[in-house]
Amino acid sequence: MSAKLDTTKRITFIGGGNMANAIIGGLLANGYPPTNIIVSEPFEASREKLQSTFGVLTTTDNAAAVAFSQDPKNVTTPADLVMLAVKPQIMRDVAQGIAHAVQKHKPVVVTIAAGITLKDLAKWLSSDAQGNDISGARSPALVRVMPNTPALVLEGATGLFASSEVTEEQKTLAFNVLGAVSKSAFWVEREELLDVVTGLSGSGPAYFFLMVECLAAAATELGLPSEVAQGLARQTCLGAGRMLVDTAEDPAELRRKVTSPNGTTHAAIQSLEASGMRQAFKDAVVAATKRGEELGKMFSQ
Amino acid sequence: MSAKLDTTKRITFIGGGNMANAIIGGLLANGYPPTNIIVSEPFEASREKLQSTFGVLTTTDNAAAVAFSQDPKNVTTPADLVMLAVKPQIMRDVAQGIAHAVQKHKPVVVTIAAGITLKDLAKWLSSDAQGNDISGARSPALVRVMPNTPALVLEGATGLFASSEVTEEQKTLAFNVLGAVSKSAFWVEREELLDVVTGLSGSGPAYFFLMVECLAAAATELGLPSEVAQGLARQTCLGAGRMLVDTAEDPAELRRKVTSPNGTTHAAIQSLEASGMRQAFKDAVVAATKRGEELGKMFSQPTVSGPKL
Numbered sequence: 001m002s003a004k005l006d007t008t009k010r011i012t013f014i015g016g017g018n019m020a021n022a023i024i025g026g027l028l029a030n031g032y033p034p035t036n037i038i039v040s041e042p043f044e045a046s047r048e049k050l051q052s053t054f055g056v057l058t059t060t061d062n063a064a065a066v067a068f069s070q071d072p073k074n075v076t077t078p079a080d081l082v083m084l085a086v087k088p089q090i091m092r093d094v095a096q097g098i099a100h101a102v103q104k105h106k107p108v109v110v111t112i113a114a115g116i117t118l119k120d121l122a123k124w125l126s127s128d129a130q131g132n133d134i135s136g137a138r139s140p141a142l143v144r145v146m147p148n149t150p151a152l153v154l155e156g157a158t159g160l161f162a163s164s165e166v167t168e169e170q171k172t173l174a175f176n177v178l179g180a181v182s183k184s185a186f187w188v189e190r191e192e193l194l195d196v197v198t199g200l201s202g203s204g205p206a207y208f209f210l211m212v213e214c215l216a217a218a219a220t221e222l223g224l225p226s227e228v229a230q231g232l233a234r235q236t237c238l239g240a241g242r243m244l245v246d247t248a249e250d251p252a253e254l255r256r257k258v259t260s261p262n263g264t265t266h267a268a269i270q271s272l273e274a275s276g277m278r279q280a281f282k283d284a285v286v287a288a289t290k291r292g293e294e295l296g297k298m299f300s301q
Numbered sequence: 302m303s304a305k306l307d308t309t310k311r312i313t314f315i316g317g318g319n320m321a322n323a324i325i326g327g328l329l330a331n332g333y334p335p336t337n338i339i340v341s342e343p344f345e346a347s348r349e350k351l352q353s354t355f356g357v358l359t360t361t362d363n364a365a366a367v368a369f370s371q372d373p374k375n376v377t378t379p380a381d382l383v384m385l386a387v388k389p390q391i392m393r394d395v396a397q398g399i400a401h402a403v404q405k406h407k408p409v410v411v412t413i414a415a416g417i418t419l420k421d422l423a424k425w426l427s428s429d430a431q432g433n434d435i436s437g438a439r440s441p442a443l444v445r446v447m448p449n450t451p452a453l454v455l456e457g458a459t460g461l462f463a464s465s466e467v468t469e470e471q472k473t474l475a476f477n478v479l480g481a482v483s484k485s486a487f488w489v490e491r492e493e494l495l496d497v498v499t500g501l502s503g504s505g506p507a508y509f510f511l512m513v514e515c516l517a518a519a520a521t522e523l524g525l526p527s528e529v530a531q532g533l534a535r536q537t538c539l540g541a542g543r544m545l546v547d548t549a550e551d552p553a554e555l556r557r558k559v560t561s562p563n564g565t566t567h568a569a570i571q572s573l574e575a576s577g578m579r580q581a582f583k584d585a586v587v588a589a590t591k592r593g594e595e596l597g598k599m600f601s602q603p604t605v606s607g608p609k610l
Contacts, residue, residue: 150540157536184536186529200520201533203566208541213552214582219501228487232502235458235485238542239451240509244535251514265504268589280576281515288569
């Protein structure tokens with residue numbers, strides 16, 4: 001990832017679920033001091049697990065977490081970055097609940113929630129818990145992120161978009177925090193492109209899960225014991241991914257290199273082309289992208 | 302992998318190409334002493350690279366490599382395992398050329414060549430260079446292997462079949478040698494099942510390469526810069542593979558866990574199902590499997606100038 005991770009920055013997580021756990025684990029593995037991380041999380045069992053596993057600070061008070069202080073009048077070191085790791089359905093309430101603290105302390109706010117646009121998040125972060133505008137409120141520095149499930153095993157593929165208020169330093173911090181769980185991460189120039197990232201890598205792991213399921217089932221039907229078919233199919237996905245990531249070559253070129261004329265691979269590829277695989281995958285990415293756009297409008301309501 | 306790798310065994314490679322290099326690299330990384338490995342390879346540049354990279358013994362004489370000795374009359378420590386890492390087209394000539402040495406020293410012979418059946422290999426390893434039967438020849442201990450390209454990055458998926466002459470100790474050795482480059486390896490009960498392994502994992506990496514190519518192209522058409530689409534698509538394949546390998550759960554269950562009702566993933570999966578993806582992948586595996594069976598019969602023919610695999 002780009003510039004070095006600045007471990008002196010204070011990071012707040014609103015929500016202590018799987019993604020927060022994964023990112024915190026990744027940060028600590030990169031030498032982050034746990035005392036620079038606070039997690040606001042309603043479930044006591046989750047808070048205890050965070051404390052015992054990572055040694056991070058925990059609270060149930062979202063606004064106090066943003067301020068890195070239990071006393072809103074005594075705030076010396078507020079958060080530099082606030083990660084909103086809550087489900088889209090509760091985002092508006094969460095955002096309005098921390099709006100005063102965000103307006104006051106001006107952290108960069110990072111959302112990993114699918115379907116929440118920055119236009120809506122900016123509005124909620126400029127409104128109080130009753131939904132009234134906060135006087136003198138400014139558009140906060142916002143970063144919207146589309147990660148994916150393999151972030152949970154530190155192998156994420158991630159797209160990010162920054163609002164115009166985000167400084168270069170804040171961009172670097174946000175990028176590096178997501179970099180703790182991603183092996184591939186890119187900024188996109190327009191927020192709408194995150195819907196395409198959703199269709200490609202956000203939802204993408206499921207396409208590969210489906211493919212492995214289908215390949216293993218086919219092999220089992222042809223007589224391979226299902227344990228063997230599963231083991232080989234799964235490892236083939238991983239091995240192919242490793243080769244793709246490790247090489248600068250086009251996937252098409254890699255494919256040509258392993259496809260001898262008239263051989264077994266050639267037969268299979270011809271069959272896939274004849275089945276209309278290219279169009280099928282294009283349609284799938286388009287379907288997921290469109291659904292992402294729709295959800296973005298829906299959560300606005 | 303099963304029992305511990307026995308690094309005192311002597312291993313001969315006939316052919317010093319990419320796969321041999323990958324296996325040797327994997328063995329050395331597992332502590333194998335390079336002096337217990339010899340590679341017979343015609344190209345001098347390849348031999349020099351093997352020596353300088355790995356410190357293994359090299360030669361141009363296949364039979365001497367099997368004997369681990371330049372003097373066929375003075376053989377004290379012949380190979381325990383002979384890996385045939387040559388192209389299918391020259392297998393018959395290579396096998397007949399080492400038949401006497403194999404019959405005399407009885408190593409387990411491992412082939413990684415696609416499309417070469419053990420029936421044919423056994424015949425060739427019982428015939429001399431002119432094709433005449435060697436008198437008193439016995440069926441050798443043979444292991445046929447279907448690895449895949451990611452073995453070159455030590456992430457192989459591999460199927461193996463052993464002829465009835467192979468002892469348990471020889472099976473363990475062969476399995477561990479392929480284990481040096483494989484993260485997943487299985488014995489199959491019947492040789493024909495290696496054609497299915499071919500259709501699944503042998504040719505399989507290309508199916509994933511094609512999928513990544515298609516997904517990245519689709520995303521690029523929708524406006525994502527191609528560098529971004531490529532990076533994300535490739536990593537998604539790797540990340541998905543990592544999750545699949547690390548979990549005991551069904552791929553279908555993993556998929557359900559990440560598919561919220563009516564969400565983006567649901568939309569894409571429905572689209573793939575409607576496109577007939579299941580049948581498409583089944584047809585592809587069947588096509589590759591069938592082609593593997595055909596090639597196995599083709600290389601049997603006496604005059605072989607058949608296609609590459």
